[in-house]
Amino acid sequence: MFLQVLFLLSATLTIGCGIAVAVTRNLMHSCVFLLGTLIGIAGLYATLGADFVAVTQIMVYVGGIVILMLFAVMLTGGKDFVSRAQNLLGLAPSMGNKWTFALSGLVGVVFILTNVKLLMSVASSLPTKEINNELPSTVNEIGHLLVKDHVLAFELSSVLLLGALVGAAIIARPRKQ
Amino acid sequence: MNQTVVSYLAQYEFFDSLLALFGGNQGLLTFVIFMIFCLAIVGMCATIGGLGTYAERKISADIQARIGPNRVGPYGILQFLADGVKMMTKEDVMPFSADKFLFYLAPMLALVGVFATLAVLPFSTGFTLSDMNVGIFYLIAISSLVGVSVFLGGYASNSKWSMLGGMRGASQIISYEIPVTISILAITLLAGGMGFGTISAHQRGLPTNWFIFHNPFSFIAFFVYFVGALAETNRAPFDLPEAESELVSGYHTEYTGMRFGFFALAEYIEVFVVCGVGAALFLGGSNLPVDLSFDIIPLQLVEVVIFMTKALLLYYVVIWIRWTFPRLRVDQLMSICWKYLTPIAIFNLVGCAIWVVLFNGKSVAQLLMGGGH
Known part of the structure; x- marks a missing residue:
């Protein structure tokens, strides 16, 4: 019950x-609404029992x-972007002709x-009983998976991020005359 | 594993009679208990925030050899109520070219971000609203809403001072999150969990069991945490976002009345939360100095008092620092964070990891008393 209310919210x-x-x-308002969307997604993760991911x-x-x-x-x-924003109908004719619209439709x-066919099979196989409210913690499992089973992927991604960081620092550094 | 105040109360017999009172509706009872505790904690912390403004003025007066507020109530202690009434009755001015939506939203976001952190603050072992397994991580994450609100407040006011203050505030909060988080990570490593319950359980008993005295690295980590926390809450000597001499009042220059009050209240409560986290992580939290085998509700109240004492002592130090040190420059601020605090914090983290492996997680006191095994 509680989880369902939270899920709906x-x-x-x-x-x-x-x-x-x-x-x-307004582009700035869009950013703030995006904040709300991302918090909502965190709430969805939390109701699904993925506390760490949330x-x-x-x-x-x-x-x-x-x-x-x-x-x-x-x-x-x-x-400045506020005045340039256009609605979808005003924008549509410039984006293609009837063939592209038919194809994309x-x-x-x-x-x-x-998607409906995939989701139908998932929905029909769901257990009808309400799921247990006591959700287990995922932190320990995530830790074990990250540094034991998938340690290579973990380290490789950290090297990639370090490379990105060093690259950004080099690009942003003021050039010496 | 996720313990809450309801699951704590459920172990007592009177919980069953309460359940009977609600006609066996456990969901409703849970909701009511959470509601009562939320109201109590939010009310208490709002009062602490209000009293914080009084304490700030009184302590600053003391340091500067003045008297401070002394007209409203005995020793001027009701000054914060008078301030509150004044703020609520003042005109709510909005600048003509401000972004209305964001201007209204920013103070709310600041309060939401701060009040959301109270959900995991461990007032005592039982009376924690929710002792999540990801407690400290949640607290760090949700308090970053305050950074967004500082930035939005500065942007929406459409004033140069506010804008500069907001930009300084946001960049400062993002930068100082890194040393603070890494210092907390070192403690997480020692405790073996991110929940406040786990961290608190590791520090039971005498002060020698506190994590600040656990090993030399965690001792340094406490100071890194404290300096970083000062900067994250925009307190002096890191109060550049609201530097009076340069920016009038920074990101809340254009705010009046209760909207300014929301920002001020959020700042003071955030300082309390940060001090509470420092007390819970490094100074033993709400643990009694003796290890008792039984648990009754009055004991929990004693624990609350212990926790509050530690947090408020740190609060005093924060105010003391504000009225003692001069403000930093922006470049000094950034070089302290990136050139000193962050490397020290990473060094501490590695040191703690090595300590845990070498000495099997034992503290200095345990090693000295245990005779080297």
Whole structure:
């Protein structure tokens, strides 16, 4: 019951803010609504029992990515984008002709049908009983998986990130005359 | 494993009679208990935030050989109520060209981010709202909402001072999160868990069991944490986002009335939360100095008092530092974070890891008293 209420709240937050991100005309407001979407997704993770992933979602996106996006929007002039924003109908004719629209419509229909078929089989196989409220912690398992089973992938990704960091530092460094 | 205040109360007999009172509806009872505790904790912390402003003025007066507020109530202790009434009755001014939506949202986000951290703050072993397995990680993550609010407050005011303050604030909070998080990681390593319950259980008994005295590296980690926490809460000597002499009042220059009050309240409560985390991680948290085998509810209240004493002592030190040290420059701020605190924190983390492997996780006191085994 409690989990269902939380799930519904998170889902409403995610979808509502997601729509707001798309329709709002101010780029800065879009960023703030994106914050709501990402928090909602963290809530969805939490209701599914993935507590570590949920907190990591907040940590990475709210604490890092959204602030960086806000900085980027502000430094590149977020206010100027307001007047240039166009609605979808005004934009549509410039994006293709009737053949491209027909093709993309067909692809969309096939995509939706495939997803519905996949989800139907999942939904019918779900247990009808309510899931247990006592969710186990995932921290220990994630730790074991990261530094025991998948240690190579873990280390490789850390080397990649270090490379990105060094590269960014070299690009941003002021050149000596 | 995820213990809450409800699961703590459920071990007592009166819980069953309460359950009977609610007609066996356990969900409703859980909700009511959580509600009561949330209201109590939020109310208490809001009062601490309000009293923080009084303490700040009184202690600063003491340090500067003045008297400080002394008109409202005995020793001026009701000054914060008078300030609150003043803020609530003041006109809510909004700058003409401000971004209305973000201008209204920013103070709310600051309060939400701070109040959300109270969910895991371990007031005592039983009276923690939720002792999550990812407790400290959650606290670090959710408190970054304050950084967003500082930035948005500065941006939405559409004023140069606010903008500069907001940018300084956001960059400072992001930078100082790194040494603070790495210092906390060292403690997580020693405790073997991220939940406040696990961390607190490892520090039971005498102060020699506290993590600050566990090994030389954790001793340094405490100071790295404390300096970083000062910077993260925008307290002096790191209060560049609201430097009066340069930026009028920084990101909340354009805010008036209760919206300014929200920012001020959020700052003071955040300082309390940060001090509480310091007390819980390094100074033994709410543990009694003796190890008792039984557990009754009055004992929990004693634990709350112990925790609050430690946190408020740190709070005093924070105020003391504010009125003692001059403010840093921006370049000094960044070089302290990136050239000194972060390398020291990483060194501490590696040192703690080596210590755990070498001495099997034993503290200095245990090694001295245990005769080297």
